[in-house]
Each structure stands twice: as C-alpha cells, then as structure tokens.
Amino acid sequence: MxxxxxxxxxxxxxxxxxxxxxxxxxxxxxxxxxxxxxxxxxxxxxxxxxxxxxxxxxxxxxxxxxxxxxxxxxxxxxxxxxxxxxxxxxxxxxxxxxxxxxxxxxxxxxxxxxxxxxxxxxxxxxxxxxxxxxxxxxxxxxxxxxxxxxxxxxxxxxxxxxxxxxxxxxxxxxxxxxxxxxxxxxxxxxxxxxxxxxxxxxxxxxxxxxxxxxxxxxxxxxxxxxxxxxxxxxxxxxxxxxxxxxxxxxxxxxxxxxxxxxxxxxxxxxxxxxxxxxxxxxxxxxxxxxxxxxxxxxxxxxxxxxxxxxxxxxxxxxxxxxxxxxxxxxxxxxxxxxxxxxxxxxxxxxxxxxxxxxxxxxxxxxxxxxxxxxxxxxxxxxxxxxxQNEDLRAAAEFIEQEGEQASRVFVVSDYLSCVLDFYMAEPDRIAELPVAGEANQIIDSAADVQLAIDSMDQLTSTGEECWVVYSRAFHGDPEQLLLDRLLDDQQLELAAEFAGVRVYRHAAEQRE
Structure with a gap:
C-alpha cells in the first residue's frame, strides 16, 4: 500500500x-x-x-x-x-x-x-x-x-x-x-x-x-x-x-x-x-x-x-x-x-x-x-x-542638493543607471561609462579607460562641474582601472558615500 x-x-x-x-x-x-x-x-x-x-x-x-x-x-x-x-x-x-x-x-x-x-x-x-x-x-x-x-x-x-x-x-x-x-x-x-x-x-x-x-x-x-x-x-x-x-x-x-x-x-x-x-x-x-x-x-x-x-x-x-x-x-x-x-x-x-x-x-x-x-x-x-542594496536614492538626493541642475552625472556602470533614472529629477543628465547608452559594459583594459575619459570630455564643457557615481568594483570596473586613473590623473574628489555607492565630484576644467 x-x-x-x-x-x-x-x-x-x-x-x-x-x-x-x-x-x-x-x-x-x-x-x-x-x-x-x-x-x-x-x-x-x-x-x-x-x-x-x-x-x-x-x-x-x-x-x-x-x-x-x-x-x-x-x-x-x-x-x-x-x-x-x-x-x-x-x-x-x-x-x-x-x-x-x-x-x-x-x-x-x-x-x-x-x-x-x-x-x-x-x-x-x-x-x-x-x-x-x-x-x-x-x-x-x-x-x-x-x-x-x-x-x-x-x-x-x-x-x-x-x-x-x-x-x-x-x-x-x-x-x-x-x-x-x-x-x-x-x-x-x-x-x-x-x-x-x-x-x-x-x-x-x-x-x-x-x-x-x-x-x-x-x-x-x-x-x-x-x-x-x-x-x-x-x-x-x-x-x-x-x-x-x-x-x-x-x-x-x-x-x-x-x-x-x-x-x-x-x-x-x-x-x-x-x-x-x-x-x-x-x-x-x-x-x-x-x-x-x-x-x-x-x-x-x-x-x-x-x-x-x-x-x-x-x-x-x-x-x-x-x-x-x-x-x-x-x-x-x-x-x-x-x-x-x-x-x-x-x-x-x-x-x-x-x-x-x-x-x-x-x-x-x-x-x-x-x-x-x-x-x-x-x-x-x-x-x-x-x-544592503546600493543606495542610489540617497546618491541622487545628494547630487541634486549639492550640484547644479545642468551638471552631468557619469555612472560606472550601466548596471546602476536604470536605478538612478527613478530618483533623478532629470534622468537625461545620466551617462554610463565607458560609453553612454551601451549595456553590459566592462572596463578591463587601458583602452576602455581612455574611452571612458574621452566620453567625459565630449559630454562636458570646460569649467562644468560633473559627478561620478561609482559602486562596488565588480559593477563594470572589476579591477578599478578607471577609478584609479581618475583619482591619479583627474583630481577626483570623494564627495559622499552611501551603502554600496560613492559619489565623486569633478570639475571639467581640471582635465587636460
């Protein structure tokens, strides 16, 4: 039975x-x-x-x-x-x-x-x-x-x-x-x-x-x-x-x-x-x-x-x-x-x-x-x-309180941009690195780093303040190649840090 x-x-x-x-x-x-x-x-x-x-x-x-x-x-x-x-x-x-x-x-x-x-x-x-x-x-x-x-x-x-x-x-x-x-x-x-x-x-x-x-x-x-x-x-x-x-x-x-x-x-x-x-x-x-x-x-x-x-x-x-x-x-x-x-x-x-x-x-x-x-x-x-989840809500609030509405927001990488879209009053300001608009990007070479920097140059004007939103390293920049280059050469300044997210301030006139 x-x-x-x-x-x-x-x-x-x-x-x-x-x-x-x-x-x-x-x-x-x-x-x-x-x-x-x-x-x-x-x-x-x-x-x-x-x-x-x-x-x-x-x-x-x-x-x-x-x-x-x-x-x-x-x-x-x-x-x-x-x-x-x-x-x-x-x-x-x-x-x-x-x-x-x-x-x-x-x-x-x-x-x-x-x-x-x-x-x-x-x-x-x-x-x-x-x-x-x-x-x-x-x-x-x-x-x-x-x-x-x-x-x-x-x-x-x-x-x-x-x-x-x-x-x-x-x-x-x-x-x-x-x-x-x-x-x-x-x-x-x-x-x-x-x-x-x-x-x-x-x-x-x-x-x-x-x-x-x-x-x-x-x-x-x-x-x-x-x-x-x-x-x-x-x-x-x-x-x-x-x-x-x-x-x-x-x-x-x-x-x-x-x-x-x-x-x-x-x-x-x-x-x-x-x-x-x-x-x-x-x-x-x-x-x-x-x-x-x-x-x-x-x-x-x-x-x-x-x-x-x-x-x-x-x-x-x-x-x-x-x-x-x-x-x-x-x-x-x-x-x-x-x-x-x-x-x-x-x-x-x-x-x-x-x-x-x-x-x-x-x-x-x-x-x-x-x-x-x-x-x-x-x-x-x-x-x-x-x-916790990457606190992009707090990052967006900080950027909009501290920066000019016209300032560009660069995100490493596209993994985070979709979330920022929900919290930024003007989502058109957001651009993914190394190339805006492309999905599933990974920065794993010096050429990718240069491509990201060129994108920043093209999308900002001299003297225009911009922001870089960076999450845990594996999100698109697993070896921190881009972050290290920006910190060493571009005089990037850490402006705020939230759960899983760092917000950096950067002025375009400092780039050569």
Missing part, C-alpha cells in the same frame, strides 16, 4: 477535519500581524535594486507588449505588477511580493496542519515567517515570492488531492500549475518533483487523473511559448555561464538560512578570492550546518512515522539537481533564486525536527541556534550597509 493510500485509509473523518483551535489561530494571526508590521517599517528603507528597476521599466510598456519584452520569466507577475502600480503607485511596488510572502506563511500552516500535524504546521509557519531568505524575496520587485507561494499551494494541494481525490481538487491543482507556469519557467521542476513522488508511491488509483491534469495544464500553458525564446536568449546572454558545482550547491543551502546576509555579501562574492570568501562564510556555514543537520535528521525521523520523509527530502534536493542539470545542458548560469521555493519543504523538515527533538537538550540548542542565526541575518539586511 502506498503512503498516500495508507494515510487516507487509516485517517478518521474527525482527524481529517482537524478543527482550528484557539491557540493555533492566535499564533497564526500573530505571525501575520508581525509580518505586516515588519514590512510596514522596513519595505521602503532601501533603494531599488537593479532587478527591481528593470521590472518596473518592464511593466510600464503597453499591456499587449509585456509578453514580448525579454525578462527571463513568463509575464503573469509583470501583469500583476502593472495593475498594482497603476492603482497604488510605483512607490508601493514591493507590496505584492510582501503579500505573497505572508500568504505563503498562511498556506504553509493551512496545508501542513492537514497533512502533518497542527503543532508542526504552526512551527513551520513560524520558521517561514522569520526566514531571512523568504523575507528577502518578499521585499523584491520580482516574481520569486509569488513563485514560492504558488509552489507551496501546489505541494499542499497535491498532498490533499491524492489522499482524498475529487474532480474539484484536481481542477484546483491544475489551475495552480497553470498559474505557476505563467509565473516562472522553472515551476516545471515543481511538477516534475510531484510526478516522481506520485510514481514512487505507486498509487495507481490517481495516476490517470494526474496525467489528465498535467495534459490540461500543459495545453493551457502553451501561450508562454510566445515569450520563451526571447526570455531564454536574455537569460543565456546575460553573463558568462557558471554551472552548478558542489560549492554552489553548498552556498544554496547556506543561503536558505542566511538570506545572503552572513559572511560575504552577494556583491563581495564577485570580487573576493575564493579562499577569503570561504574563510568569512565558514563559521556561519558550520553553525547553520550543525543546527540544520541535527534538526533535519530528527525531522526525517518524525516524518518517516507518517511516510512523508522521502517526499519532503526529495522536494528539498531534486529541484537543485534539475536546475543545475538544465544549466549545464543549456548554458544558463545556475542561481539560487531559480530554486527559491525549496524553502517550503526545508521549513517543514526543520519544523518537524524541532517538534521531535525539543524535549532533548540538543534539540533546544539547535532550535535556538537557528533562531539566533535568522535574527542576526535579518538585522544585517536591515541595518548593515554591507548587505
């Missing part, structure tokens, strides 16, 4: 209904209110990230054109964002992701209480609520929070449907699959993982409706082919391909608990020597690995008693292998964000481990350890400049 058949046949009606208890409801309401308060106080603290700025530009095009704009994703989120910002304004653009993140916490509780237990459901919802990883994507103007929500709903609905199947439940599962495929191409890995779980269970009674649901969802998802070719080309050509490696896989699992805010920041990883990066992240990796391993083993033991362990572990591991394999086959760089939804099964595994091991001293220690790690990561993201 399969695990699903076993559970369905041994569950009594009153167990399946599981009325919501007062304490359970209060706990979930507190989580939701706490998240709303957290987002209300923090969601606007940081400047737009480059991906957010590009997404906001993307959703400005006409409704009929959105599906044709290269974006590396299907268009559903862009349509939602366009509708939201048209109604509530661009300044609220992060709230759809925040609401999806909150909804994911509620969905986790709702489905886990029916599939696992009420206690583990509340704990799993709590694990997600304080996850620095989910909180990061819940304040990012991209589809990843929505992707995670739909994956959570799909996994939960699948578990409920195969236990107590009905036409309505299969139809709802199919609808979630369609929405997921219109949100992210990698949602296909959710479906593949669920298919493998179903086949491994050898539950012949639901293979036919599962097949029919998949076919119907596949047919309804065919319109995404309109954007697939251009999106694939966009993602493929974005940067030099970096396939999945053991180090990248380890970094993925560390990120699930660190939210990119322990050890080197994401930009620093682009420039730090491997040895230095490993040295900085190792203490956190050991702490995360120790706590999560203890809780994970206890969680497997707890879930095994309900014949759910293999399914949860597979959902936490298989998508990373699939995403890495696809990257090797297609030349698309592997990225943690492609498997962002794996935080859902990991939360279930950690919550099950906490419930199983809490009576033991090491269970308490591991649980408290992960809690402390999460709080430190959240604090770093919120208050430590090293881990």
């Amino acid at each position: 399969s695990s699903y058949e076993h559970n369905a046949s041994t569950s009594r009606p009153e167990q399946r209904r599981r009325p919501i208890e007062t304490g359970e409801a209060i706990a979930v309401v507190c989580l939701v209110v706490g998240l709303l308060v957290y987002h209300a106080f923090t969601i606007g603290r940081q400047s737009w990230f480059i991906d957010e700025a590009n997404e906001l530009v993307h959703c400005r095009v006409a409704w009929a054109e959105i599906i044709h704009v290269p974006d590396s994703m299907p268009p559903l989120y862009s349509y939602l964002l366009k509708a939201w910002t048209s109604t509530f304004g661009v300044e609220t653009a992060r709230w759809p992701s925040a609401l999806c993140g909150i909804a994911t916490v509620v969905a986790m509780w709702w489905y886990a209480r029916q599939v696992v237990s009420q206690r583990i459901a509340v704990v799993a919802a709590g694990v997600l609520a304080i996850s620095p990883f989910l909180l990061y994507y819940s304040q990012l103007v991209r589809a990843y929070s929505m992707f995670t929500l739909l994956a959570c709903l799909t996994i939960g609905q699948f578990a409920i449907t195969v236990r107590q199947p009905s036409k309505g439940k299969w139809a709802l599962l199919g609808l979630l699959w369609v929405l997921g495929m219109f949100t992210h191409y990698y949602f296909a890995f959710v479906i593949v993982a669920l298919w493998i779980i179903g086949l491994a269970a050898d539950a012949r009674r639901f293979v036919l409706p599962l097949l029919l649901t998949s076919i119907a969802a596949g047919v309804l998802s065919l319109p995404i082919l309109i954007s697939l070719k251009s999106d694939f080309a966009f993602q493929h050509d974005l940067r030099e391909p970096r396939p999945l490696s053991l180090a990248a896989a380890a970094y993925t699992y560390v990120s699930f608990f660190s939210g990119y805010t322990l050890g080197p920041s994401k930009p620093e990883l682009q420039t730090f020597p491997v040895r230095e990066a490993a040295k900085q992240v190792m203490p956190w990796a050991v702490a995360i690995g120790g706590c999560s391993l203890l809780l994970g083993m206890a969680g497997i033991k707890r879930l095994a008693s309900q014949r759910l362990a293999s399914a949860v572990v597979l959902l936490a591991v298989l998508p990373i292998i699939l995403a890495g394999g696809l990257g090797v086959a297609t030349g698309i760089t592997y990225n943690v964000r492609f498997v962002v939804w794996c935080i859902v099964p990991i939360a279930v595994l950690m919550a099950s481990g906490m419930a199983e091991s809490w009576p033991r001293w090491w269970g308490k220690l591991a649980t408290i350890g992960l809690l402390v790690i999460s709080l430190v990561a959240i604090n770093n993201r919120t208050f430590v400049p090293r881990y």
Whole structure:
C-alpha cells in the first residue's frame, strides 16, 4: 500500500477535519500581524535594486507588449505588477511580493496542519515567517515570492488531492500549475518533483487523473511559448555561464538560512578570492550546518512515522539537481533564486525536527541556534550597509542638493543607471561609462579607460562641474582601472558615500 493510500485509509473523518483551535489561530494571526508590521517599517528603507528597476521599466510598456519584452520569466507577475502600480503607485511596488510572502506563511500552516500535524504546521509557519531568505524575496520587485507561494499551494494541494481525490481538487491543482507556469519557467521542476513522488508511491488509483491534469495544464500553458525564446536568449546572454558545482550547491543551502546576509555579501562574492570568501562564510556555514543537520535528521525521523520523509527530502534536493542539470545542458548560469521555493519543504523538515527533538537538550540548542542565526541575518539586511542594496536614492538626493541642475552625472556602470533614472529629477543628465547608452559594459583594459575619459570630455564643457557615481568594483570596473586613473590623473574628489555607492565630484576644467 502506498503512503498516500495508507494515510487516507487509516485517517478518521474527525482527524481529517482537524478543527482550528484557539491557540493555533492566535499564533497564526500573530505571525501575520508581525509580518505586516515588519514590512510596514522596513519595505521602503532601501533603494531599488537593479532587478527591481528593470521590472518596473518592464511593466510600464503597453499591456499587449509585456509578453514580448525579454525578462527571463513568463509575464503573469509583470501583469500583476502593472495593475498594482497603476492603482497604488510605483512607490508601493514591493507590496505584492510582501503579500505573497505572508500568504505563503498562511498556506504553509493551512496545508501542513492537514497533512502533518497542527503543532508542526504552526512551527513551520513560524520558521517561514522569520526566514531571512523568504523575507528577502518578499521585499523584491520580482516574481520569486509569488513563485514560492504558488509552489507551496501546489505541494499542499497535491498532498490533499491524492489522499482524498475529487474532480474539484484536481481542477484546483491544475489551475495552480497553470498559474505557476505563467509565473516562472522553472515551476516545471515543481511538477516534475510531484510526478516522481506520485510514481514512487505507486498509487495507481490517481495516476490517470494526474496525467489528465498535467495534459490540461500543459495545453493551457502553451501561450508562454510566445515569450520563451526571447526570455531564454536574455537569460543565456546575460553573463558568462557558471554551472552548478558542489560549492554552489553548498552556498544554496547556506543561503536558505542566511538570506545572503552572513559572511560575504552577494556583491563581495564577485570580487573576493575564493579562499577569503570561504574563510568569512565558514563559521556561519558550520553553525547553520550543525543546527540544520541535527534538526533535519530528527525531522526525517518524525516524518518517516507518517511516510512523508522521502517526499519532503526529495522536494528539498531534486529541484537543485534539475536546475543545475538544465544549466549545464543549456548554458544558463545556475542561481539560487531559480530554486527559491525549496524553502517550503526545508521549513517543514526543520519544523518537524524541532517538534521531535525539543524535549532533548540538543534539540533546544539547535532550535535556538537557528533562531539566533535568522535574527542576526535579518538585522544585517536591515541595518548593515554591507548587505544592503546600493543606495542610489540617497546618491541622487545628494547630487541634486549639492550640484547644479545642468551638471552631468557619469555612472560606472550601466548596471546602476536604470536605478538612478527613478530618483533623478532629470534622468537625461545620466551617462554610463565607458560609453553612454551601451549595456553590459566592462572596463578591463587601458583602452576602455581612455574611452571612458574621452566620453567625459565630449559630454562636458570646460569649467562644468560633473559627478561620478561609482559602486562596488565588480559593477563594470572589476579591477578599478578607471577609478584609479581618475583619482591619479583627474583630481577626483570623494564627495559622499552611501551603502554600496560613492559619489565623486569633478570639475571639467581640471582635465587636460
């Protein structure tokens, strides 16, 4: 007998209904209110990230054109964002992701209480609520929070449907699959993982409706082919391909608990020597690995008693292998964000481990350890400049307060200009270096440096004050060749420094 058949046949009606208890409801309401308060106080603290700025530009095009704009994703989120910002304004653009993140916490509780237990459901919802990883994507103007929500709903609905199947439940599962495929191409890995779980269970009674649901969802998802070719080309050509490696896989699992805010920041990883990066992240990796391993083993033991362990572990591991394999086959760089939804099964595994091991001293220690790690990561993201977005909002405000409106603003590189466009009153003043108007530029030779200086000469007049906005070195000037030349020869003066951004003042008459 399969695990699903076993559970369905041994569950009594009153167990399946599981009325919501007062304490359970209060706990979930507190989580939701706490998240709303957290987002209300923090969601606007940081400047737009480059991906957010590009997404906001993307959703400005006409409704009929959105599906044709290269974006590396299907268009559903862009349509939602366009509708939201048209109604509530661009300044609220992060709230759809925040609401999806909150909804994911509620969905986790709702489905886990029916599939696992009420206690583990509340704990799993709590694990997600304080996850620095989910909180990061819940304040990012991209589809990843929505992707995670739909994956959570799909996994939960699948578990409920195969236990107590009905036409309505299969139809709802199919609808979630369609929405997921219109949100992210990698949602296909959710479906593949669920298919493998179903086949491994050898539950012949639901293979036919599962097949029919998949076919119907596949047919309804065919319109995404309109954007697939251009999106694939966009993602493929974005940067030099970096396939999945053991180090990248380890970094993925560390990120699930660190939210990119322990050890080197994401930009620093682009420039730090491997040895230095490993040295900085190792203490956190050991702490995360120790706590999560203890809780994970206890969680497997707890879930095994309900014949759910293999399914949860597979959902936490298989998508990373699939995403890495696809990257090797297609030349698309592997990225943690492609498997962002794996935080859902990991939360279930950690919550099950906490419930199983809490009576033991090491269970308490591991649980408290992960809690402390999460709080430190959240604090770093919120208050430590090293881990924050480049503060181009503050840079723009400084330039407009200190400089003449006619002064030119040079940006190194085009990576930052899109964001500055949102904050400068006159975005026409902005010019990328080394060549204005060209994308994905990298200054890696003396010729590129001279090209940038020539561009500055051509776009400014003698005696005209101008500004140079410079970010972390890897953004277009990885060896700081241009910056060193400007500092040595052009008498550049550091005027202000913000999170990830330096603003330099320069007078054209000083150049020869």
